[in-house]
Amino acid sequence: xxxxxxxxxxxxxxxxxxxxxxxxxxxxxxxxxxxxxxxxxxxxxxxxxxxxxxxxxxxxxxxxxxxxxxxxxxxxxxxxxxxxxxxxxxxxxxxxxxxxxxxxxxxxxxxxxxxxxxxxxxxxxxxxxxxxxxxxxxxxxxxxxxxxxxxxxxxxxxxxxxxxxxxxxxxxxxxxxxxxxxxxxxxxxxxxxxxxxxxxxxxxxxxxxxxxxxxxxxxxxxxxxxxxxxxxxxxxxxxxxxxxxxxxxxxxxxxxxxxxxxxxxxxxxxxxxxxxxxxxxxxxxxxxxxxxxxxxxxxxxxxxxxxxxxxxxxxxxxxxxxxxxxxxxxxxxxxxxxxxxxxxxxxxxxxxxxxxxxxxxxxxxxxxxxxxxxxxxxxxxxxxxxxxxxxxxxxxxxxxxxxxxxxxxxxxxxxxxxxxxxxxxxxxxxxxxxxxxxxxxxxxxxxx
Numbered sequence: 189x190x191x192x193x194x195x196x197x198x199x200x201x202x203x204x205x206x207x208x209x210x211x212x213x214x215x216x217x218x219x220x221x222x223x224x225x226x227x228x229x230x231x232x233x234x235x236x237x238x239x240x241x242x243x244x245x246x247x248x249x250x251x252x253x254x255x256x257x258x259x260x261x262x263x264x265x266x267x268x269x270x271x272x273x274x275x276x277x278x279x280x281x282x283x284x285x286x287x288x289x290x291x292x293x294x295x296x297x298x299x300x301x302x303x304x305x306x307x308x309x310x311x312x313x314x315x316x317x318x319x320x321x322x323x324x325x326x327x328x329x330x331x332x333x334x335x336x337x338x339x340x341x342x343x344x345x346x347x348x349x350x351x352x353x354x355x356x357x358x359x360x361x362x363x364x365x366x367x368x369x370x371x372x373x374x375x376x377x378x379x380x381x382x383x384x385x386x387x388x389x390x391x392x393x394x395x396x397x398x399x400x401x402x403x404x405x406x407x408x409x410x411x412x413x414x415x416x417x418x419x420x421x422x423x424x425x426x427x428x429x430x431x432x433x434x435x436x437x438x439x440x441x442x443x444x445x446x447x448x449x450x451x452x453x454x455x456x457x458x459x460x461x462x463x464x465x466x467x468x469x470x471x472x473x474x475x476x477x478x479x480x481x482x483x484x485x486x487x488x489x490x491x492x493x494x495x496x497x498x499x500x501x502x503x504x505x506x507x508x509x510x511x512x513x514x515x516x517x518x519x520x521x522x523x524x525x526x527x528x529x530x531x532x533x534x535x536x537x538x539x540x541x542x543x544x545x546x547x548x549x550x551x552x553x554x555x556x557x558x559x560x561x562x563x564x565x566x567x568x569x570x571x572x573x574x575x576x577x578x579x580x581x582x583x584x585x586x587x588x589x590x591x592x593x594x595x596x597x598x599x600x601x602x603x604x605x606x607x608x609x610x611x612x613x614x615x616x617x618x619x620x621x622x623x624x625x626x627x628x629x630x631x632x633x634x635x636x
Contacts, residue, residue, distance in 0.1 A: 193211065193212065193214065193592075194214050194599055197211070197212070197215075198215065198216050212598040213334065214336075214593075214598035214599040215298065215335060215597075216336070217336050217365075217369065217597065217599070218298040218336070218365045219366075219605070220368075221604070222417055223391050224360070224615075228255050228256065228360040229255040229256050229258075229267065229364060230256035232363065232364070233260035233263075233266045233296075234252055234257035234258060234260055234265070234266060234267040234269065235259075235260050235261065235294075236249055237270045237287060239270075239274055239287075240280070242271035242272065242273050243273040243349035243350060244344055244349035244355070246350070247352040248304070248352075248355060248359070250352040251355045251356045252363075262294060263296065264295070264299075265294050265295050265296060265299055266300070268299065268300070268302070269301075269302045269303075269359070270288050270291075270301070270303045270304065271304045272284075272317075272318075272321050273306045273344055273346075273349050274306075275305070275309070276311070276317070277313040278313050278316055278320065280317055292332070295332065297335045298365070298368075299338075300337065300338055300362060300367065301325075302339075302340055302362045303321055303324070303339070303340070303341045303342070304344055304349070305319075305322065305341060306343070306345075306349075307343035307345045307348075308346060318343070321341060322374050325339050326372045329631050330631065333596030333597045334596075334598070338367060338368070338372075339371060340367070340372070340375075342358055342374070343374060343376040343377070345377075345379075348377045348378065348379055348620060353380065354377060354379060354620050357612065357616075357618040358620075358621070360612075366612065367612075368605060369605035370626065370627070370629075371630060371631040373627050375624055375626065376621075376624065378620045378621075379620060380619035388419075391417065391418035391419025391420070392418040392419070392611075392615055393420035396419070396421070396472035396473060397420070397421050397422075397463055397470065397471055398412075398415045398422045398471075399422075399425060399459060399471050400412045400422060400475040400477055401425045401426070401450055401475065401476055401478035402425070402426055402477040402479060402527075403422075403425055403426050404424070404434045404437065405433060405577075405578065406575075406579065406603055407572065407606045408426070408478070409437055410603035410606065411475055411606070411610050411611075413441065413607070414607035414611050415607075415610075415611065416441040416442075418611065420472075420473060421442075421443055421444075421468060422438070422444070424437050424441070425448050425450070427449055428447040428449065430447070431445075434446075434447060444462065446458065446459070450500065450508060451499045455507065455511075456508045456510065456512060457511055460512060460515045463517060464515075469519075470517050470519040470522075472519050472521075472522050473523050473524075473525075473614045474518065474523070474524045475527075476505045476524070476526040476549075477527045479501045479527060479529075480497055480501065481542050481579075482494075482496055482497050482541060485537070485538050485540075497542055497545055501542070501545035502545040502552075505549065505552070509524075509556070518560075520563050520565070521563070521565065521619070522565045523566055523614040523615075523618075524553075524560075524566070524568070526549045526568075526569045526570075527549075527606075528547075528549045528550050528569040528625055529542070529572060530572065530629050530632050530635055531543045532544075532545070532546025532550055532571065533550070533625075533634075533635035534632070550571070550625045553569045553623055553624070554623045555623075557622040561622065566619055567622060567623060568621060568623065568624050568625065568626065569626070570610055571629065572601065572627075572628050572629065573591075573595060573601060573627065573630060573634075574592055574594075574595070574630075575600060575601045576600045594634065595629060595630035595632045596630055597630035601628060601629070609626055609628045
C-alpha cells in the first residue's frame with residue numbers, strides 16, 4: 189500500500205508544503221536487504237564512547253572491528269555506541285548530557301544509536317542509573333526518529349560485557365540498517381550458548397531447516413524469503429486454501445510446501461514427519477507466524493470468534509510445540525520465534541481475543557525459554573506494530589493513517605522489517621537473547 193504522505197514529504201516540490209501545513213514529515217528509511225554480510229558494518233562511520241568505568245569498551249571495539257565498522261571521531265556518524273555499564277552513581281548520568289550529547293549532535297540522517305547499561309549494577313545508585321539509561325533511550329528515540337534514526341538499549345551482565353563474541357550479533361543488528369524499524373527498545377543479553385560464526389559459506393543458515401507457519405503471504409512470506417536468502421531450507425506452512433501461493437513460494441525458494449491446518453489434532457505429527465526425512469533431520473529454526481483476527485467488542489463477540497482466535501494464535505502453537513518436544517524434533521541450539529503483537533502489549537478495543545492471545549505468547553516464550561535453555565535453544569517473540577500488508581491496506585483510511593503516524597518514525601513498517609528481526613534472533617550469535625519480546629514498531633506510542 190502506497191504511503192502518500194511519505195512520498196510527498198520526501199519530494200523536493202511537495203516537501204515545503206508538507207512542512208508549512210504542519211504535517212508529519214517521515215523520512216525514507218535506509219534498509220538492508222538480502223543475506224548477512226561477513227562485514228555487516230563495513231563503511232559505516234561508527235563512534236564508540238565509554239563513560240568512566242565502562243566494562244564493555246574493549247569487547248565492543250573488537251566486535252565492531254570484526255564487523256568492519258569504520259572507527260570515527262567526528263561526524264557525520266552512521267552509528268554511535270555508548271558504553272554506560274560503569275555508571276556507579278546517578279551523578280555519572282551527566283555524561284549523557286555532556287560527551288554523549290555532543291556526539292549525538294553529529295549523527296547522520298538514518299543513524300543508529302545503541303546504549304549499553306549494566307544488568308547487574310551493584311548498589312542502589314548504580315541500579316537507578318542503569319534504569320535511567322532506559323528512560324533516556326526511549327526519549328532520545330522519539331527525538332531522533334524525525335530524522336529516520338533509531339536508539340536502542342542493551343542490558344549487559346558483567347560476563348557478557350567483557351565478551352566480544354556475545355556482543356557481535358546484537359551489534360550487527362542494532363548498528364546496521366537491518367534494524368530500521370526497531371527503536372526505543374531494550375533487550376537483555378545473557379552469556380551465549382552454541383555461538384557460531386554469523387556468516388558461513390552459503391549463508392548464516394546454511395544447512396539448517398526452518399519452518400515458517402502462515403508463510404503464504406505478508407510477514408510469513410517475507411520471513412521465509414529472508415531465511416532462505418541466508419541458506420536455510422524452508423518448510424513453508426499455510427492453510428490448504430493458500431495452496432497455490434504456498435507452492436509458488438516454496439518453488440521460488442527451493443524449499444517445501446506443506447498445506448496444513450495448524451489447529452488439526454495431528455498438525456504436530458505432520459510437521460515432525462515433514463522435517464525428519466532423508467533431506468532434513470529435525471528443525472533448527474521454528475517461526476510461529478500464523479495468526480488470525482476476528483474483531484468485535486467483547487459484548488458482541490460470538491463464541492466462534494473468541495475460540496477461533498485462541499485456537500489458531502495460541503493453542504496451536506502450544507500443541508505443535510508439545511508434539512515437537514515429544515518427538516525430539518527441535519535440534520540442539522535451535523531458534524524458536526513466536527509472532528506476538530503490539531496489541532498484546534497495549535491492548536486494542538475490539539480485539540480482546542486477539543490481544544489476549546498475543547499477550548499469552550509473550551508469557552509463553554518467557555516460560556518456554558527456561559525449559560529449553562539446557563539444550564541451547566532460544567525462544568523469543570517479536571511484536572510488530574503497524575506493518576504495511578494486505579490486511580492493513582483494507583483498514584478504513586483514517587484508522588490506517590493513525591496507525592502509520594503514531595510512532596517515532598511516523599510511518600508504517602514493512603514485512604521485511606519483521607523478517608530482519610526474526611533473522612537476527614535466529615542467528616547463532618544471538619544465543620544470549622532468550623525469553624524476550626522484541627518490538628518492531630518504529631517505537632509505537634501505544635504500549636509500554
